[in-house]
Amino acid sequence: MSSPDNNEALNEDSESARSLDFIRTKVKGETDSGKWDGRVVTRFPPEPNGYLHIGHAKSICLNFGIAQEFGGTCHLRFDDTNPTKEEQEYIDAIKEDIQWLGFDWGENEFYASDYFNQLYEWAIELIKKGKAYVCELTGEQTREYRGTLTEPGKNSPYRDRSIEENLDLFERMKAGEFEDGSKTLRAKIDMASPNMNMRDPVLYRILRATHHRSGDKWCIYPMYDYTHGQSDSIEKITHSLCTLEFENHRPLYNWFLDALEIYHPEQTEFARLNLNYTLTSKRKLLQLVEDGHVAGWDDPRMSTIRGFRRRGYTPASIRELCHKVGVAKFNGVTDIKLLEHCIREDLNKNAQRVMAVLKPLKVVIENYPEDQVEQMDAVNNPEDDSAGTRKVPFTRELYIEQDDFMEDPPKKFFRLGPGREVRLRYGYLITCNDFVKDDQGNVIELRCSYDPETRGGNAPDGRKVKGTIHWVSASEAATAEVRLYDHLFTKENPSKEKKGKVFTDYINPDSLEVIEQCFVEPSLKEANVGDRFQFERLGYFCVDPDSSDGSLVFNRTVSLKDSWAKMQNKK
Numbered sequence: 001m002s003s004p005d006n007n008e009a010l011n012e013d014s015e016s017a018r019s020l021d022f023i024r025t026k027v028k029g030e031t032d033s034g035k036w037d038g039r040v041v042t043r044f045p046p047e048p049n050g051y052l053h054i055g056h057a058k059s060i061c062l063n064f065g066i067a068q069e070f071g072g073t074c075h076l077r078f079d080d081t082n083p084t085k086e087e088q089e090y091i092d093a094i095k096e097d098i099q100w101l102g103f104d105w106g107e108n109e110f111y112a113s114d115y116f117n118q119l120y121e122w123a124i125e126l127i128k129k130g131k132a133y134v135c136e137l138t139g140e141q142t143r144e145y146r147g148t149l150t151e152p153g154k155n156s157p158y159r160d161r162s163i164e165e166n167l168d169l170f171e172r173m174k175a176g177e178f179e180d181g182s183k184t185l186r187a188k189i190d191m192a193s194p195n196m197n198m199r200d201p202v203l204y205r206i207l208r209a210t211h212h213r214s215g216d217k218w219c220i221y222p223m224y225d226y227t228h229g230q231s232d233s234i235e236k237i238t239h240s241l242c243t244l245e246f247e248n249h250r251p252l253y254n255w256f257l258d259a260l261e262i263y264h265p266e267q268t269e270f271a272r273l274n275l276n277y278t279l280t281s282k283r284k285l286l287q288l289v290e291d292g293h294v295a296g297w298d299d300p301r302m303s304t305i306r307g308f309r310r311r312g313y314t315p316a317s318i319r320e321l322c323h324k325v326g327v328a329k330f331n332g333v334t335d336i337k338l339l340e341h342c343i344r345e346d347l348n349k350n351a352q353r354v355m356a357v358l359k360p361l362k363v364v365i366e367n368y369p370e371d372q373v374e375q376m377d378a379v380n381n382p383e384d385d386s387a388g389t390r391k392v393p394f395t396r397e398l399y400i401e402q403d404d405f406m407e408d409p410p411k412k413f414f415r416l417g418p419g420r421e422v423r424l425r426y427g428y429l430i431t432c433n434d435f436v437k438d439d440q441g442n443v444i445e446l447r448c449s450y451d452p453e454t455r456g457g458n459a460p461d462g463r464k465v466k467g468t469i470h471w472v473s474a475s476e477a478a479t480a481e482v483r484l485y486d487h488l489f490t491k492e493n494p495s496k497e498k499k500g501k502v503f504t505d506y507i508n509p510d511s512l513e514v515i516e517q518c519f520v521e522p523s524l525k526e527a528n529v530g531d532r533f534q535f536e537r538l539g540y541f542c543v544d545p546d547s548s549d550g551s552l553v554f555n556r557t558v559s560l561k562d563s564w565a566k567m568q569n570k571k
């Protein structure tokens with residue numbers, strides 16, 4: 001069964017009409033010329049040290065997208081070289097999130113840790129070729145010897161060991177004879193290289209840590225840089241697509257492939273996705289979770305795929321964001337309004353309309369019979385005729401929004417005020433005759449009358465009533481908790497930490513507002529976790545997993561106002 005999440009909500013048929021980005025242009029050129037014998041093999045290579053965030057979605061859409069478009073395959077490979085930070089929980093979550101986004105790696109699930117034997121053999125080969133040596137500098141000394149961007153490094157005193165000695169020491173490193181951190185295996189490249197990555201990088205470290213897959217088999221672990229490129233080579237990847245920060249690593253990856261004389265994928269870099277008011281760093285997201293700034297990885301304020309999902313974002317909207325952002329070589333920051341625009345476009349077409357009152361004000365219709373319940377016809381989605389209609393009960397006592405009444409309204413306020421008439425959507429025209437206040441002077445009840453001739457909302461005499469407001473029946477409504485969200489950070493770029501500040505100083509104290517008792521139309525009693533709705537006039541909402549039998553919790557995904565679309569129209 002296909003999940004409703006994966007409907008092709010957005011205009012993806014126009015995809016072919018979109019112009020090719022520079023990577024697709026390259027891939028097309030190479031497939032046309034037969035460069036890779038017609039093969040297109042990409043990979044998405046996460047480190048399983050956290051949950052995926054919105055930035056990863058760009059890489060996922062690019063790698064899986066290219067494979068789909070060119071009839072190739074995309075591997076899911078976990079670059080799991082750091083056992084102290086990696087967990088099975090993250091692997092499971094990453095897989096689920098990729099599937100939720102609508103992509104499938106089929107049989108092609110790989111782990112760099114499955115290549116540990118091969119990588120070890122290759123390390124021995126590098127030693128035999130005189131291209132790697134065992135070094136005994138401490139971490140601090142290694143940094144000192146490395147030099148800086150403006151100064152060349154110095155050769156390690158262990159650099160010129162004999163091949164035999166290196167082979168012996170490396171073998172004994174593996175056998176567990178030495179303490180953690182006491183020795184490393186390093187490539188012998190060039191300590192004066194202007195590219196710091198080429199200054200005899202560490203290939204192996206001694207680390208007694210249990211790996212989530214290889215257990216305690218190894219006490220030496222290969223470094224990420226030594227692993228990543230060769231893993232691509234082993235998998236016969238054609239196009240290794242990396243974010244820009246790996247541009248400086250490419251010469252090193254190439255050096256390994258050339259030194260080992262093995263299959264050579266081609267690396268191309270593209271710009272990361274950055275969204276304002278949002279973090280795209282697993283380390284920082286982990287800190288938010290661990291320090292309790294948010295309720296978990298799936299907190300609807302988090303920029304994780306989980307967070308967006310729980311908030312009510314659809315996979316299609318996230319894919320559409322990635323399309324709209326495109327693939328380029330320059331780093332920029334994308335306005336979060338663009339993502340909000342994408343989800344509104346999707347939900348506008350696909351979300352059922354319902355009525356809900358978040359800040360209730362009671363309305364008593366004095367001339368309406370006490371026990372009468374009328375079932376009014378309401379349109380489920382004006383954008384989609386096939387969505388049909390539903391019944392909404394109308395009764396003598398209703399709730400409307402507090403904001404829809406003013407004791408002393410200005411002329412242009414087309415909602416309720418003393419003596420004013422308004423249309424209740426799908427209901428009747430009502431007129432406010434009086435109101436009741438509590439001891440503090442708050443208006444707590446409106447006394448109104450309805451015009452029985454106006455069922456459905458139109459006056460037979462043709463009189464104009466400008467305002468239309470939403471409502472729910474007080475006796476028939478379901479109650480619900482509603483959670484409203486704002487940006488998690490007060491600053492556009494929370495990662496840019498001003499002197500003496502850290503990014504958590506920029507957390508928005510008002511990012512979550514919980515309204516414990518709202519009223520929603522009774523049709524929502526049937527709603528399931530994950531269902532999405534437009535609450536008329538209020539925004540798009542999604543049923544939260546905290547809901548249980550008889551208690552509904554909604555997250556506001558996004559409000560109705562589309563400031564991004566507005567900006568575009570002004571241009």
Ligand code: ATP
Pocket residue numbers: 044045046047048054055056058059241242243271272273274280281282283
């Ligand atoms: P983080 O900085 O959050 O830890 P990472 O790059 O270390 O991210 P990986 O698990 O290594 O995380 O990422 C897997 C893939 O996703 C890599 O190919 C990486 O380049 C890509 N990626 C990570 N962040 C982004 C981003 N913001 N935009 C596009 N691609 C990204």
Ligand code: MG
Pocket residue numbers: 047
């Ligand atoms: Mg990384």
